[in-house]
Amino acid sequence: MYESLVRFREKSTHRVVGLISGTSADGVDAAVCDISGEGRGNLKLEVLAKHTEPYPDFIREKVLAASDGGKIGEICELNFLIGEVFSQTTLNLLSSANIDVASVDLIGSHGQTVSHIPPRTDGGNYQLGSTLQLGEPSVIAERTGVAVISNFRTRDMAAGGQGAPLVPYVDYLLFSNDATSRIALNIGGISNITWLPKGGKLEDTLAYDTGPGNMIVDAMVHYMTRGDEAYDRDGSYAASGKINQALLNQMLSHPYLKRQPPKSTGREEFGVEYAVKMYEFNNHIMPRDIIATATAFTGISIGQSIKTFVQPRGTIDELIVSGGGAYNPVLMEHIRKELPDVKVGVSDDFGVPLKAKESLAFAVLARESALSRPSNLPSATGASGPRVLGNFTPCMR
């Protein structure tokens, strides 16, 4: 273990792969970048390549089945299987970009979340939250020959935090500046924001999950098309439907939206079960209208959350959007309508490909951990203090 880290420390520029599979379990997002420097305004990130490897159908089905109550033997095996997919994704990413795997210094693997239970506040004996990401790091280290840092969320939860969101630290390094107040918005399965007030310090950063991202609409489209389609491409179903105001109001009354940040959410609250319930209980409404409504709900919940929890604290000049949701123009229009005075751009404008932002974030976080720097943000997660995140699995064969 020692030698890997000594070699790592001796370099000033590190080539790091970041890997993540989001809550929608559609595949593994991977990116490789050269990172140098440290701290806000000084960290330099050069993206070399990105790659998305769709899960084979049987893996995606196993992940969804596991998340909805999978059993121990299946979970044990799935952890290793996902490790294989993450390894193959890394090797495909590198070979498609003609990058020698031997030039890679580290892999930061978020893994596949299959359970995330926020800390309880009911006064029971065990108030600690817990979280479980699959994708065995030993398999990734073995197949690639590269050291891995993984299991980023557990230490923050051990310190009393929500274990999420973790990307805000990276947002701070990449996007915080002295001239502009910005919000970094990522629309994955879940939507999360990081508010970076101009001239702010790390501890001035506010970050939390606003609520659903693509999760509800994805699940509805999947259900409606009997599995033929996984998401609403270009927002075309939403664009062809009409918003049902009663259903929209019902969805907007979800108690999560009113909770004070810091807060985090997941499949348990806005997953397939919620989506199918909304779809089935409203069979008097046209399917396209349900999807239009769910898209509106997603966009409005993001915008309203920013208005309710961020605007009272200070200005917002710019919204930097990343994640697959940025490709849905109907969703984006709902957000713009809620925030008419805010300039809306995408992370690509800052050298961070919007589909690769989360995988790049875990490359940056892995490097911070390997250099012994804490990278959770207690103001965002609620943890009792800063912690060095993750476990280190050495590369040695």
Place this chain on the structure above:
Amino acid sequence: MYESLVRFREKSTHRVVGLISGTSADGVDAAVCDISGEGRGNLKLEVLAKHTEPYPDFIREKVLAASDGGKIGEICELNFLIGEVFSQTTLNLLSSANIDVASVDLIGSHGQTVSHIPPRTDGGNYQLGSTLQLGEPSVIAERTGVAVISNFRTRDMAAGGQGAPLVPYVDYLLFSNDATSRIALNIGGISNITWLPKGGKLEDTLAYDTGPGNMIVDAMVHYMTRGDEAYDRDGSYAASGKINQALLNQMLSHPYLKRQPPKSTGREEFGVEYAVKMYEFNNHIMPRDIIATATAFTGISIGQSIKTFVQPRGTIDELIVSGGGAYNPVLMEHIRKELPDVKVGVSDDFGVPLKAKESLAFAVLARESALSRPSNLPSATGASGPRVLGNFTPCMR
């Protein structure tokens, strides 16, 4: 991560805690020792204290329920709960021995196995085995302030091995010598042996699981007493019963016993399900006789395995027994009868308290990993080569 390992490397003597909970899930065995030197005959182990912390009933029930098919949310939470128990065990171990936690350099935590699926040989697409140990290392590092190495078995399986047994490497360091051929036998839930031919090198070592240890008898006693008793104390039920030869023959026909080593087994083959089936299907036999028979089966299967697979390869002068089974005189007598020419002793005679041998082994293995030394034994596990085992979780708060 780096600083912890640099500090570790700069010392010549390390204070290490080892933690393990066996397949019988009766509690956590912990030991703390000072370790110095390296290699066969040179490694010095001074045991400072040992401690067994019984699982609270609700945790033991959760572990057994999880192992017999627990669901994802339960497993996610149990991983953190077991982390809390392992942490508390460490703190109790140290405070009962008046050892300052700040003097501890490292914790080696095996965790609680809840699933272990050996590699398949059926030619399917995924032949890899998988294994899952619970006891979140981030929780242990957070509560104790000590760095943790954990998940020892996964890397060996990623390299195609059985992930077990891992203790043979430690047996080799502690017990191999030039004058005597020895077998180290550990009777935990499962029984495993390490044969150390005199003057042998690491790769001459033969090690594998012989089959059941205390697992079957424990489960039968637990079932018979409706949970009042967890094991056959001093072998008293076995001593008061008679062996049923037909049942014994049936048990001895189990196909695992005939398989060529290297091989490993677990709860899936000799767990509660097997024990209760044997007990219930033979309700014409007195319960004490069933337990006497199962005890004989356990002892004879150990002795016969040694006669079948070890004696043809070379001499055996001495058997060094460790694990809770060493306290069962009826079981020990069955083993002695099978191996009349072998001197039988306990690991205490070698400075290794027999109840603490496995936890001490994981202290030694953790130190080897922190010093970047491989510590699996491919001849024992079937892995494609030596590997540095485990993940490193830093102590930094």
